Amino acid sequence: MNFVEQLTTYFQTVADECIPGVSLDCVIFGFHDTRLKVLLLRWKGTNEWCLPGGFIYKTESVNDAAGRVLRERTGLDQLFLQQFYLFGDAVRYDRVDTWARQKMPLAFNSADKWPERTISVGYYALVDYTKVTPTADFMSDESCWWDVNDLPSLLYDHQQIIDVALKTLRLQLNWQPIGMNLLPEKFTIPELQRLYEVVLDRPLDARNFHKKITSLSILTRLDERRTGMAHKSPYLYQFDEMNYKKALVSGNLIFV
Amino acid sequence: MNFVEQLTTYFQTVADECIPGVSLDCVIFGFHDTRLKVLLLRWKGTNEWCLPGGFIYKTESVNDAAGRVLRERTGLDQLFLQQFYLFGDAVRYDRVDTWARQKMPLAFNSADKWPERTISVGYYALVDYTKVTPTADFMSDESCWWDVNDLPSLLYDHQQIIDVALKTLRLQLNWQPIGMNLLPEKFTIPELQRLYEVVLDRPLDARNFHKKITSLSILTRLDERRTGMAHKSPYLYQFDEMNYKKALVSGNLIFV
DNA sequence: TCAAAAGTGTTTGGTTTACACCCATGA
DNA sequence: TCATGGGTGTAAACCAAACACTTTTGA
Secondary structure, eight states: OHHHHHHHHHHHHHHHHEEEEEEEEEEEEEEEETEEEEEEEEEESSSSSEEEEEEEEESOOOHHHHHHHHHHHSSSOOOOEEEEEOOOOOOOOOOOTHHHHHHHHHHHHHHHTTTOEEEEEEEEEOOGGGGOOOOOOEEEEEEEEEETTTTOOOOOHHHHHHHHHHHHHHHHHSSSSHHHSSSSSOHHHHHHHHHHHHTTSOOOOHHHHHHHHHHHHEEEEEEOOSSSSSSSSEEEEEHHHHHHHHHHTOOOSSSO | OHHHHHHHHHHHHHHEEEEEEEEEEEEEEEEEEEEEEEEEEETTTTTTTOOEEEEEETTTTTTHHHHHHHHHHOOOOOOOOEEEEEETTTTTOOOHHHHHHHHHHHHHHHTTTTOOOEEEEEEEEEEEGGGGGOOTTTTTTEEEETTTOOOBSSSTTHHHHHHHHHHHHHHHHTTTTTTHHHSOOSBBBBHHHHHHHHHSSSOOOHHHHHHHHHTOEEEEEEEEEOOSSSOOEEEEEEHHHHHHHHHHHHHSSSOO
């Protein structure tokens, strides 16, 4: 089956089994090498990038659909996943819409029930970079991480979606288990500080950060240290999941 | 045209001109007599209440659709209107769905393109209670305000939608021009305090509140006082819109 | 004249910020 | 041995919370 045939079949399935005119897009955040990363897909045979996304089966909850997309693109389950906005502009188009109409009229002609216009639910996910296996879908040539501050040109309004996701992430930094989800199980306090710095986009004072984060008693210091780098080897920590959740629920801020 | 005929026509129009399977619901908040109010509609010929809602024309942005619903139900334009959540559970049903299927099979039989299941975008609006003319739609016998702490039994998941709206309102109290939108042009500081108390659901200290709210220089004290009540007559204030917006944009908190 | 709400400052405690030096490590 | 980042405490400024009495008004 060639690509256009695959696409045609896919569109037909979507038209039959999914909610018409509604898609979802996932902004999958990871953290690596002191940078915040986003997982993107490259459209088959092009240099155009876009967010992983998909459609919602008629019998499926929207949150489940987002979980499914994430699982397929990262290999991970039980991820931290948060709906953040419905993009519903009248001129908004989904990636399988305008673009494909232009480049693959054949596929579209056969997807006769395709709606004129698509609205899209935005989700953001926080994942442990080291555990993800980026996996392209059949419409894409590759899937890889991009630095959130150095993105390629994106299809449609996906740049805007990422902007809104980032803004939401910033606002929710104090209320959501962001550290717990973006870092590997064991991490150092300076690593956690880098993460906060890159999300907040400003430097933090190391002594104050250390004081504050340890005062919340959400971290357990291990007997190990991170070795192999030059310089003094820092202690490794783990989240104390129970205390962490307690602190978040009770509304304790970490930073404003 | 009788009701079932009206309903049938309406469903047909919606099926033809609107995004299928997507509705929107508006939680319209007002403030009156020291209580937070929500505008509800009573379904024709029943004692069942629900939120004002509607559908999205295929050529219309979702935000515009929400503005339209609000205008129709309150007579007000240019309202403070905020999207807060997409309710997308697989078992979620819209008010023109299950209920009408049961009670008015006739109308439904003719709306042959009606989708199995509806997802709904939640919006909340903040309005000046004194300026609203509650207006029922053709499916409702009446439209009126209900105390948010003393609601009637609601159709479908509308109670849950109100709960989420209220939670969002609480979280956004510090970032959104809530006072400016829920109070009439002229108001007293104790009135504003009641509003904060009822949204936060806890009493606030009058001296601290007064100090804090005036220190933001977002209020202008007028030469008038509120008279006609027993007791000392309080000063009237107006928002200084420019300073208020400046304070909100700069991220100044009012309360945490 | 009485009951009830409005108006008003100060003190205390906690939180946030600013800031500098020594230590451990691999190169 | 050197360069670099890790680890640590204290003082000052700021902000939040607690708290009581006098004034005004209509009933």
